Amino acid sequence: xxxxxxxxxxxxxxxxxxxxxxxxxxxxxxxxxxxxxxxxxxxxxxxxxxxxxxxxxxxxxxxxxxxxxxxxxxxxxxxxxxxxxxxxxxxxxxxxxxxxxxxxxxxxxxxxxxxxxxxxxxxxxxxxxxxxxxxxxxxxxxxxxxxxxxxxxxxxxxxxxxxxxxxxxxxxxxxxxxxxxxxxxxxxxxxxxxxxxxxxxxxxxxxxxxxxxxxxxxxxxxxxxxxxxxxxxxxxxxxxxxxxxxxxxxxxxxxxx
Numbered sequence: 001x002x003x004x005x006x007x008x009x010x011x012x013x014x015x016x017x018x019x020x021x022x023x024x025x026x027x028x029x030x031x032x033x034x035x036x037x038x039x040x041x042x043x044x045x046x047x048x049x050x051x052x053x054x055x056x057x058x059x060x061x062x063x064x065x066x067x068x069x070x071x072x073x074x075x076x077x078x079x080x081x082x083x084x085x086x087x088x089x090x091x092x093x094x095x096x097x098x099x100x101x102x103x104x105x106x107x108x109x110x111x112x113x114x115x116x117x118x119x120x121x122x123x124x125x126x127x128x129x130x131x132x133x134x135x136x137x138x139x140x141x142x143x144x145x146x147x148x149x150x151x152x153x154x155x156x157x158x159x160x161x162x163x164x165x166x167x168x169x170x171x172x173x174x175x176x177x178x179x180x181x182x183x184x185x186x187x188x189x190x191x192x193x194x195x196x197x198x199x200x201x202x203x204x205x206x207x208x209x210x211x212x213x214x215x216x217x218x219x220x221x222x223x224x225x226x227x228x229x230x231x232x233x234x235x236x237x238x239x240x241x242x243x244x245x246x247x248x249x250x251x252x253x254x255x256x257x
Contacts, residue, residue, distance in 0.1 A: 004061070006091045009083050011072025015063030016041060018054045019095075026101030026211070028053040029089050030062040031110030035075050040068050045107045045130060048196050052204045056211075059099065061092045078113070085117045093123075101125050101211070105203075108160065108190070112137045118146060126210050128203055131157060131190060135164035145172045150181045150206045152199060154188030181206060 004017045030053070032046045033039030040046075041062040053060040065081045066073030073080060093099070104127045106114030111129035118124050119141055127149035132139065153165040162184065169182040183202045188195040 004063075004091075005070075006087065008066065008071070008073065008087045010066045010074070010080060012070070013063050013066070013072075013084055013088065014041075014070040015061050015088065016050070017061045017092075018050070018059065020057055020059040022057065023096075024098045024100060025096070026058050026103065027092050027096050027099045028058045028060045028103040028105060029085065029092055029114075030060065031085055031104070031106035031114045032062065032065065032068075033107050034109035035065050035068045035081075039109060040064055043107065044196060045192055045199065046110070048192075048200050049105045049107065049128065049130070049203060052200050052207065053103070053105070056204065056207055058103070059092070059096050061088060063088050078116075081109075081113050082116050085113050086120070089117065089121065089124075103127065103207075105130070107131060108133055112139070115139065115142060118149075122146065128152070128206070130192075130199070131160045132165060132168065133160050134168040135161040139168055142172060144175045145178050145180070148179045148181075148210070150183065150203070152183045152185060152202060154185050154190060154192060154195070156187050157190045159190040 002017045002019070004015045005012050006015070007013070030041075030046055030049050032041050032043050041064045046062055050060055050062045063084070064071040065075075065084050067075045071084075075081075089102075089104075093102070102124050104114045104118055104124050106112070106128075107130040111132035114127060115129060115132065118127050124147065126147060129149065129151045131153055132151060151165065151169050153160070153162050155162055166182070169180055172178060172180045185192065185195050185198050185202070188198065192199050
């Protein structure tokens with residue numbers, strides 16, 4: 001993992017970045033929760049999302065919104081943070097010009113910002129929104145939601161009302177050509193205390209399934225097409241690596257907690 005600094009519209013922004021060994025690997029941007037309630041890129045839920053994308057072979061970036069950590073600027077409760085996310089995605093794409101898939105993932109306030117970014121960037125192929133604050137923020141801008149994705153919610157969330165998230169998912173799933181998966185985590189609070197491994201596995205399984213369903217890339221001239229056995233081996237390896245990574249993550253997060 002590498003510390004990175006890139007320029008935003010209100011000054012420099014700091015982040016943590018993992019570069020895949022594969023130049024054509026998919027990319028993912030992770031957005032943290034509310035800056036005025038202790039939200040940073042080092043939040044454990046954000047770290048969980050970062051880890052699952054990293055372990056599945058993505059090039060992945062998490063960063064601090066303006067006014068957080070070493071990121072410059074002042075908190076703007078939406079517009080400024082959306083600008084930061086736009087700049088971060090531009091940076092991520094600039095260092096991964098061969099990436100064919102682009103994902104956005106956010107937690108709480110970060111989910112709200114991430115879904116706004118989704119509406120503005122048709123190059124984003126999929127999303128993960130963890131505990132989006134549907135009882136506090138307006139999500140009517142998702143009309144229509146431009147792509148499928150995953151929303152997760154803790155059943156014992158004391159900050160975001162589960163019923164408000166359920167209603168949001170139901171509304172999104174009435175739209176044509178969009179399928180929003182919904183995972184409610186039993187007994188999980190807003191911070192997913194004691195349920196980070198559950199979140200890791202839910203997100204990982206969704207990513208694997210979504211990547212298997214993606215539209216195949218066009219064959220490039222001069223490249224040998226892989227046979228079914230080779231593609232099956234790659235898929236099996238990916239699943240095995242995901243299972244191993246989940247076990248490793250469980251050990252890491254247990255030690256940290």
